[in-house]
Amino acid sequence: MAGLRWLLVAITLAAPLALADDGQLDATEQAHRNVPTVHAIALYDDPALPPGFQHLPYANPEAPRGGTLRRAANGSFDSTNPFIIQGTPADGLNQIYDTLMESSADEPFTMYGLLAGGIRLDPDRHWMEIDLRPEAHFHDGHPVTAEDVVFSFELLRDKGSPFYRAYYASVESVSAVSERTVRFEFSNNQSRELPLILGQLPILPEHYWREREFTRPTLDKLLGSGPYEIAEIDPGRRIVYRRVDDYWGRDLPLNRGRYNIDRLVYDYFRDQSVALEAFMAGALDMRIESSAKNWATAYDTPAVEDGAIQRVIVPDGQPAGMQGYVINTRRAQLDDPRVRRALGLAFDFDWVNQHLFYGAYQRTESYFQNSEMAARGLPGDEELALLDPYRDQLPAAVFDQPLPISQPEALRPRLREALGLLRQAGYDVRDGTLVNLETGRPFTLEFLLYDSQWERITQPFVRNLERLGIRSKIRVVDVNQYLDRLRRFQFDMIVGNFPQSANPGNEQRDFWTSEYADVPQSRNLAGVRDPVVDALVDDLIRADSREKLDTASRALDRVLQWGFYVVPQWNFDGTRVAVWNKFAYPRPFPRYTPDFSVWWVDPERAGAIAARQRGQE
Structure with missing residues (x-):
């Protein structure tokens, strides 16, 4: 799969609506038409949030925007393409791409429409149709279309990591019904979660990738449609993302109170002890602490004692899995x-x-x-x-x-x-x-x-x-x-x-x-x-x-x-977070997974921390 010249994936368009001999829609198409359009789908039961909800329950729609969050990444990177076998992708790249739907960290498995403005799911789970939001566009202004969805699905399945082929194994076909409607047909209805999995599909711009090679690593600032875009790349050492001011989805209820921080910086360290020292010195703002020894012994400093550094355990309601x-x-x-x-x-x-x-x-x-x-x-x-x-x-x-x-x-x-x-x-x-x-x-x-x-x-x-x-x-x-x-x-x-x-x-x-x-x-x-x-x-x-x-x-x-x-x-049933006390976040935390996209920089606290760090230089 790696090392091949990228060839354009053909877009399969849907056939015209099938008509019976008397000119009426046949029974299959009539059934499609009769399925209600919904805003979200859940694996079991119903979505917790109704149509017309104003924001996620764990987000603050009044959160201010601005500031920078600097974090450590481990090792090095040589690619900005996270979807292929080759290369070591940089951290944080998922933030430049929108998906068809997005999950709520407060529910076990519910997907709410993001690029999807409407969802029609066959009650027997043999097919799903998605209507794209007409306002959705990539960072260069090109609209997100059904053909982009078909292109992305086939590209990831055929040229991406083997994970995608396994994930989408029961999808028989995907087609563009119209410019903004895409249909997925399933080979069987034995995977109840498959429609929700398809909601996680990242949508890539066909017009951008048409003449580019997908299967080899690249350090280009790739084009997406998400809340952030790549601002700076220092290969192997640093990647910086900036918040997209005119992000098409910024005012969606799903996004209100999220993506508040202007710049996200990932600095790379080959030695985690050096990364810890950088955090203690104020060169980094946040640290996800994986070491129980460090958590118990390494934070015995004046900055912790006087509250300049806070240590927070964010609960995690998901199964621990196997390590x-x-x-x-x-x-x-x-x-x-x-x-x-x-x-x-x-x-x-x-x-x-x-x-x-x-x-x-x-x-x-x-x-x-x-x-x-x-x-x-x-x-x-x-x-x-x-x-x-x-x-x-x-x-x-x-x-x-x-x-x-x-x-x-x-x-x-x-x-x-x-x-x-x-x-x-x-x-x-x-x-x-x-x-x-x-x-x-x-x-x-x-x-x-x-x-x-x-x-x-x-x-x-x-x-x-x-x-x-x-x-x-x-x-x-x-x-x-x-x-x-x-x-x-x-x-x-x-x-x-x-x-x-x-x-x-x-x-x-x-x-x-x-x-x-x-x-x-x-x-x-x-x-x-x-x-x-x-x-x-x-x-x-x-x-x-x-x-x-x-x-x-x-x-x-x-x-x-x-x-x-x-x-x-x-x-350990939680995430250990050490952070300089210039950030704020809603409480209580979401029940199932941490969501740092709802955090924000508190300007007053940030000023006090900056003054404190300058005084120690």
């Missing part, structure tokens, strides 16, 4: 689940949590942690109905043993169990080294990392593996090399994250299914190839009720856990 050491099953020594289970037994979460994280975390025990979708105990009757057809293909433990992640035993008995599993898999210790008895080769393992702070976290794991005779090493590389190896799955183990929403769906194909196991840059990092997993992902996607979705997620969770594809790490 862990991902095991690449494509490697010969890692394709045996007994080996993978042994590796997991050597990880001592309790020690790491107490000695490195000040007890801040809880162990992740599910791929859908902190939700009703997490498997618990033994499978119930509803789960068994999904799992029983595959009883001969699954380990017996799936049906009759407690879930494997939780490990309350001390480390020593776990290491004994791990060594027993390794011996069952054909390994034994010779002169202190674990070797394959058939080939005589030692068992070696490399942890591939790009952030140096993970080195100290991984070292205790490496020491425990050495006690099993496993030769392990940690390799820290720059972010570009890391991403290149990740795309080609050239690693033994990495730290990976599989985020989950309250309503998982099509993205699970990209995470777990056989179709994406060898697709470059797919998110099936572990290389899972299991027809049972494939089938359970399909069950999850076609769930047509909350209860069925929860059951399908539990069944998938259970089978993934018994596949030992990940050594689970930890989770």
Whole structure:
């Protein structure tokens, strides 16, 4: 896909309205005409906000505009195209593009029309039509048309990251019915969330990309239609966005009180300790703190004590998902689940949590942690109905043993169990080294990392593996090399994250299914190839009720856990934010996800902070 000359994607126009012999609309078209046009769609139940709502409940429509927000980004970047395999895209690029719809952070999964002024969804979910707002235009003044929507869909599906192909797999066709109406036809109605997923489609300008090469990285200031545009690019070091003063959607109810800050600056740091120092010195305004150690110890400064720096934990109502050491099953020594289970037994979460994280975390025990979708105990009757057809293909433990992640035993008995599993898999210790008895080769393992702070976290794991005779090493590389190896799955183990929403769906194909196991840059990092997993992902996607979705997620969770594809790490049900006290934001926070677009710069506070920082120079 990468490296090809961009060819214009043909736009497929809809056929004229079908007429019966008597000149009347046929039954199918009449049904289309009878579907009501709505302002929003929800996965289940109805949207919380009615037609004519004035603003999102967590936004302040009176918020002042102006100021700058400076944040740190990690590593480097060499592209402003976030949609392709090649290159390392800059942070924040999503802010230059509008989507057909946008979600509310206060609801589990509801999409409100953004570019879409009206939405018609077939009650049986076989098709959807969207009417574009006539006032919507790109930053160069060109109107956003249905042909731009068709172009964007086909471009991303055919030339973009494999993620899009997985996400849109059940879309049979997309066509421009008229200049401002687009129709999506679905190959089946088994994915209840597909219409909402299509609402997340970023719309790219066909007239801009027609003669440009899409599949290679670029550092051009790409054209969008969103609330921000690219103002400055310093390759690998900084990218700056400015608020678009004449943004077409600034007065939409969905946007009132949002996108208040004039300039968004992302400064790049290869070392997060240097980024922390820059924040403390006032060179950065906000820091999303991922380190529990830093949160506990690094903010003991006068600026925190006198309130110049505030520390806020923004709650997150979404499932925690799975973060862990991902095991690449494509490697010969890692394709045996007994080996993978042994590796997991050597990880001592309790020690790491107490000695490195000040007890801040809880162990992740599910791929859908902190939700009703997490498997618990033994499978119930509803789960068994999904799992029983595959009883001969699954380990017996799936049906009759407690879930494997939780490990309350001390480390020593776990290491004994791990060594027993390794011996069952054909390994034994010779002169202190674990070797394959058939080939005589030692068992070696490399942890591939790009952030140096993970080195100290991984070292205790490496020491425990050495006690099993496993030769392990940690390799820290720059972010570009890391991403290149990740795309080609050239690693033994990495730290990976599989985020989950309250309503998982099509993205699970990209995470777990056989179709994406060898697709470059797919998110099936572990290389899972299991027809049972494939089938359970399909069950999850076609769930047509909350209860069925929860059951399908539990069944998938259970089978993934018994596949030992990940050594689970930890989770924290919130986002730690350190910020210089010149920003204001509505309270309470939205219930499900943080939304920093509703923050604003308070001019009085900003002046006081600037004076304070000048006095310290």
